[in-house]
Amino acid sequence: MLSNISVISGKSSEELARKLSKKIKANLVKSSIRVFPDGESKITLSGKISKKKSIVVQSIYPPVDTNLLQALSLISKARETSSQVVAVIPYLGYARQDREFLPGEIVTMKVLGKLFKGAGASKIIVVDIHSLIGFKHFSIKTKNVTAIPELVKYFKKLSLKNPLVISPDQGGKERAKEFAKEFNSNYIALDKKRDKKTGKVEIKTKSIDEVKNRDLILVDDMISTGGSIIKAAQFLKKQKCKRIYVACTHALLMNDAEKKIKKAGVTSIISTNTIPGKTSKVDISKTIAKAIM
Numbered sequence: 696m697l698s699n700i701s702v703i704s705g706k707s708s709e710e711l712a713r714k715l716s717k718k719i720k721a722n723l724v725k726s727s728i729r730v731f732p733d734g735e736s737k738i739t740l741s742g743k744i745s746k747k748k749s750i751v752v753q754s755i756y757p758p759v760d761t762n763l764l765q766a767l768s769l770i771s772k773a774r775e776t777s778s779q780v781v782a783v784i785p786y787l788g789y790a791r792q793d794r795e796f797l798p799g800e801i802v803t804m805k806v807l808g809k810l811f812k813g814a815g816a817s818k819i820i821v822v823d824i825h826s827l828i829g830f831k832h833f834s835i836k837t838k839n840v841t842a843i844p845e846l847v848k849y850f851k852k853l854s855l856k857n858p859l860v861i862s863p864d865q866g867g868k869e870r871a872k873e874f875a876k877e878f879n880s881n882y883i884a885l886d887k888k889r890d891k892k893t894g895k896v897e898i899k900t901k902s903i904d905e906v907k908n909r910d911l912i913l914v915d916d917m918i919s920t921g922g923s924i925i926k927a928a929q930f931l932k933k934q935k936c937k938r939i940y941v942a943c944t945h946a947l948l949m950n951d952a953e954k955k956i957k958k959a960g961v962t963s964i965i966s967t968n969t970i971p972g973k974t975s976k977v978d979i980s981k982t983i984a985k986a987i988m
Contacts, residue, residue: 701745701777703769705753707762708785711968712752714980715783719988721750726769736761738768749773750781750987751816755788756947756970763788763807767814774815782816783983785969786917786945790821793829797892804829811835820986822969822979823916823944840986842944842967843870845977847877849942849965855910856937863887863913863927874914874942881905885927898930906936917945918964921952928959938962946974 700721704712706728716723724742731737751773753766766784773780792803811819811833818836823843830837850858858880862871864887875882886900911931918924918941928939939961946953946966953974956964968975 699745699747701743701749701773703740703742703744703749703751703773705751705762705765705769707754707756707765708752708783708971710971711754711785711978711980711983714968714978715750715752715983715987718980718984719750724749726765728765734761736765736768738765738772740769740772744773744776746776746778748779748781749777750783752783752785754786754969755784756786756945757788757949759788763810767810770811770814770816779817780815781987782811782819783987784819785822785967785979785983787821787824787829790825790829793826793832802832805832808832808834820983822967822983825916838986840982841873842969842977842979842982843874844877845967845979845982846942846944846965847874849977850878850912850940853940855912855940857909858912859883859906859909860912860914861885861906861927861931863915863923867915870916871914874912878912885930887923887926889923898926900930903931903934906931906934909936910938911936911940913939913941913961915941915943917947918943918952918956918966919947920949921956924956924961925959928956928961932960940965942966944979945969946972948972948974 702716702721703724729737751769755762789803820838824839860875860882862884868884871882941964964974966974967977967979
């Protein structure tokens with residue numbers, strides 16, 4: 696064990712923190728939570744915190760505000776002992792609000808930048824952040840790592856028929872391109888329109904001949920309610936494709952999204968353990984370990 700490094704496990708990322716501590720041979724400090732009737736969290740740590748370096752691992756998925764406050768509390772506690780605190784936030788909630796899209800909107804990423812610095816984080820590591828623009832609001836060191844190579848490794852083990860990588864929108868084109876390059880296949884991006892006020896999604900692409908009789912991999916960074924994936928899958932099924940798989944880093948899958956996505960014609964959803972769940976079949980601890988060391 697490296698006694699000069701501690702991995703402090705937040706409740707939202709216990710399995711990932713455990714795997715990470717093993718990868719970097721660090722001391723694991725566990726946390727237990729007691730939630731009071733009014734919703735307040737009382738956090739207790741068990742284990743020795745390193746004086747040199749602590750790594751706090753806590754994903755900020757729903758309940759987002761609770762997990763955020765717990766992450767900040769863990770960082771603050773670690774900073775009391777450690778001279779360096781690295782915040783590993785595999786899934787960073789609020790990353791979508793990185794600019795003022797409509798007048799009067801609060802840029803929440805700006806608030807987060809101040810909060811992480813104020814809590815005592817020396818550096819923040821995120822996996823596949825929704826937009827790198829958000830990091831411009833942080834004055835501490837930032838690092839974004841990608842889960843694409845690990846996701847590709849998983850898909851290479853599947854027996855897919857003439858696979859094609861697809862982005863559900865133009866915004867994810869580079870992600871699909873990177874996935875396809877690693878996977879050694881072609882890629883295309885659909886045209887999608889989303890209403891900024893209602894959030895309603897519409898596929899603008901008319902028809903695609905090249906998906907016919909092929910297995911498809913729909914690649915995205917995150918799936919929340921699955922609206923974009925559902926619309927894309929429904930459209931692609933009409934184009935006479937074979938099976939549709941979904942590869943994503945963060946599977947939030949809110950409001951029965953998994954069931955709705957499967958109903959739209961998707962064979963399987965494969966995600967990473969940035970958010971633990973049924974679909975999180977890909978371990979990202981090795982990628983995070985490299986970013987730390």
